[in-house]
Amino acid sequence: MPAPTPAPSTEEIREIVAGQLHLEGPLLPIFHALQETYAHVPEVALPVIADALNITRAEVHGVMSFYHDFREVPSGRHVVKICRAEACQAVGADALAARTLEKLGTQWHGTTANGAVTIEPVYCLGLCACGPAAMVGNKVVGRVDDAKMAKLLAEVGA
């Protein structure tokens, strides 16, 4: 996860958008590419996208806001996702998540005061046979208990 960078330039955004235009249905790949670079989809990108795809700005916003993945503001330096789905609930994921949120003093989707970690719920990581499951950035972790969670959070500076 890249650290939030200074205000992205329109020129740079235009370049990222242009890199996806050869695709059939390029809008989701555009959002992903922008978020990869800026840890969110900057508002200034919306008119650039609308212009490139010849759709309205409202339409661009409508698509972006539909999907849980795309952020309007940058995440913390790391994103920790905790699975809330049934198979993980069956092995205590609910209580684990509640204790973690309490410890960090934040809510779902919230970022710790030091900006290190954003906590997101996730509905299934496909680790249903070794829950409770979590993901730190792109790294998956299984059979998470309080001790393992404390270690993960310490590693990312929460």
Next chain:
Amino acid sequence: MKIYVPLDSAAKALGADEVADAIASEAAARGLDVQTIRNGTRGMIWLEPLVELEQDGVRIGYGPVSAEDVPALLDGKLASLGPVEDIPFLAKQTRLTFARVGVIDPLDLADYQAHGGLTGLRRAIAMTGAEIIKEVTESGLRGRGGAGFPTGIKWNTVLGADADQKYIICNADEGDSGTFADRMVMEGDPFCLIEGMAIAGLGVGATKGYVYLRSEYPDAIAVMQEAVRRARKAGVLGADVLGSGKAFDMEIRVGAGAYVCGEETSLLNSLEGKRGIVRAKPPLPALEGFLGKPTVVNNVLSLATVPVIFEKGAAHYAGFGLGRSKGTMPIQIAGNVKFGWLFETAFGMPLGELVNDVAGGSVSGRPVKAVQVGGPLGAYLSPDQFDTPFGYEEFDKAGGLIGHAGVVIFDETADMLKMARFAMEFCAVESCGKCTPCRIGAVRGVETIDRIAEGDASAIPLLTDLCETMKDGSLCALGGFTPFPVMSALERFPGDFACHKEAAE
């Protein structure tokens, strides 16, 4: 020395990368010549990381192995599980779709071919489109995504459609809790999915394919992207598939965290760059799908099963199974279980045998209270339904569904009112918003269940009525099937809905 360490995300989640690193550094320190192969998982997750040492052509298993075990492993002092193929859990399966998963190096095309890979595609190249579809139809293969629609019939509709461009789309938006079979195939045998899509393309006359892969699976995305690159380089994909003169190419597309995009019409909208709103049918995607063109939309497992059907023949595949549920099903055992794993077997095994024998009961050691089959839209079944055989029609009769064959087990500590509330909450979070009964109903459902939790018994008939409305008034399975877990929890575990004094959280 050849050592296998799985790259599957479940193995990684339990420390496989650390084990692989420890093997590399320990081998270097000892000056040992070690070749580490990152295979898929054998599916026995409680043994992960399951490390295999090849000795005289036999693979000996060790697991679960931690990084600290590595010196003992290399000293030959670690207790082994014996030859992996002889582990009873593996030996009692019928592995057709998953034959190569855990066995081969997922990204080694030569290894893939040495284990039967591309045999099916080569056979399909010599056939006409109609012959390809006849083969799929005769195999009895039904859509593995959950609906169980006959794959051959779907393909035939696309074959019969007249268009300048057709598409093969693989639905890899495996969002159902308790399921990980798609992920295991994509990480453990990606060429199998690519081969299945290429056969589908030749069958219906489609030259372009997409895999819509959920963003929650970064490891699967990386493996699939690399596999597509290698397949293209080797001429399996491209303008001239294996020298056939026919074109087929494909791309991996990443989803964005919307559960509803596992519904095929919502997936198509998402792929086109729109909000993932469900489309009304007709028109069928087979006639007007991606960008309005005829499109096959199939689940990962359906497409990954196609190569073995062409390799071994339709009759071989149809020889397994029960009634109209032909072939095998990779059943995924998850939740509060002693043995969490993927178990591929012919249809027909009673649910109780799956819970008590295959899963070994609960990991907590407490009695099993409820089993949810088929993901968040599947019914909760109680132990008195354990004689139900695992099959599409059989589960339908029992008031449930098998869906993508995820079996999630809960012990007696599960609060079924809370699970019913979660089903409604999940539907509210994930609703695409098109149908009012789903969009508004799910929110009202949470509130109504909270009333029941507060001791208001008059809210129970209201919840029942709401579920009827959602079932009848929703276009897709999200709103239409959320009543399954809710009503099954209410009807089969009424004790959890009575005398609740405290408000739910």
